[in-house]
Amino acid sequence: MLSYPEFRNKTVFMTGIGGAMGAKIAEHFVEAGSTVIGTDINISRITPLASELTEKGPGKCIARKLDVTNDDETRRVVDETASGFGPIDILINCAGVSSMIKIIDMDDKDWDLNFDVNSKGVFHVSKYVARNMIENGTKGKIVSIASMAGKLAAPYLVHYSASKFAVVGFTQGLALELAEHHINVNCVCPAWVKTEMQDREVVWEGRIRGMEPEEVRDGYVKMTPLGRLGQPEDVARLVCFLASDQAEFMTGQAVNITGGALLI
Numbered sequence: 001m002l003s004y005p006e007f008r009n010k011t012v013f014m015t016g017i018g019g020a021m022g023a024k025i026a027e028h029f030v031e032a033g034s035t036v037i038g039t040d041i042n043i044s045r046i047t048p049l050a051s052e053l054t055e056k057g058p059g060k061c062i063a064r065k066l067d068v069t070n071d072d073e074t075r076r077v078v079d080e081t082a083s084g085f086g087p088i089d090i091l092i093n094c095a096g097v098s099s100m101i102k103i104i105d106m107d108d109k110d111w112d113l114n115f116d117v118n119s120k121g122v123f124h125v126s127k128y129v130a131r132n133m134i135e136n137g138t139k140g141k142i143v144s145i146a147s148m149a150g151k152l153a154a155p156y157l158v159h160y161s162a163s164k165f166a167v168v169g170f171t172q173g174l175a176l177e178l179a180e181h182h183i184n185v186n187c188v189c190p191a192w193v194k195t196e197m198q199d200r201e202v203v204w205e206g207r208i209r210g211m212e213p214e215e216v217r218d219g220y221v222k223m224t225p226l227g228r229l230g231q232p233e234d235v236a237r238l239v240c241f242l243a244s245d246q247a248e249f250m251t252g253q254a255v256n257i258t259g260g261a262l263l264i
């Protein structure tokens with residue numbers, strides 16, 4: 001268990017808790033005594049997760065359906081959270097999508113989905129949460145999950161990479177704009193993390209490269225100096241640090257969590 005006593009009784013708004021990374025981050029906040037408003041487009045998936053986390057306590061997790069591409073729905077869910085659970089202290093943007101496809105085969109649908117969820121979704125949620133933090137004078141923390149692909153592009157992922165570069169740029173601009181309100185804004189850049197997203201990607205990449213999915217995964221390990229895949233826990237620890245008082249003097253950063261796979 002991580003030790004961040006300052007998370008006790010904090011209201012944490014999260015997107016994408018249905019994935020393994022989001023679920024692990026939510027678990028740490030609930031363990032520390034926070035109230036997590038855990039959202040995802042897939043409500044049936046997160047309802048049992050929220051009950052399970054709340055049962056363990058000492059904090060709680062409330063499941064809410066939120067499609068981050070929908071501006072009106074985002075405003076409504078953020079407003080309901082603030083009126084039901086008090087000012088929002090921490091925002092974690094974790095919702096994301098990916099696909100792997102050659103640029104010559106890519107259509108607008110592939111491009112738009114990646115940008116709508118990964119970039120515009122972060123914009124929507126951050127906008128309404130930042131508004132809530134400013135109105136309440138909350139010295140809040142915003143942490144988004146970008147990607148190693150948001151700093152170094154990869155083939156077959158040009159749309160995903162571009163949408164994550166956007167998250168890094170957005171983080172910098174938002175950090176500068178919110179600094180006068182003492183709201184810290186950072187993002188994290190994981191490499192290859194063992195989640196369902198990765199399970200889908202090794203199949204797609206295998207098809208494109210004529211390899212078995214497990215060969216693709218072994219390749220990820222070989223490209224990682226520390227010699228293993230990332231785990232949701234690795235990312236969760238960094239996210240919690242950036243959301244904590246320990247990171248008080250950090251803002252506008254895009255922090256790698258890659259086992260050494262990316263050094264810049």
Ligand SMILES: NC(=O)c1ccc[n+]([C@@H]2O[C@H](COP(=O)([O-])OP(=O)(O)OC[C@H]3O[C@@H](n4cnc5c(N)ncnc54)[C@H](O)[C@@H]3O)[C@@H](O)[C@H]2O)c1
Nearest residue numbers: 016018019020021041067068095096147192193195196197
């Ligand atoms: N897994 C990796 O290797 C890796 C590496 C770098 C960055 N990331 C990023 O980490 C984050 C979490 O990824 P993951 O691996 O847990 O993926 P995942 O696919 O396992 O989980 C993503 C979650 O986002 C939700 N989601 C999708 N579209 C949504 C929408 N429109 N509105 C709300 N929720 C939506 C999904 O329902 C799912 O629960 C993503 O932003 C991803 O891009 C993942």
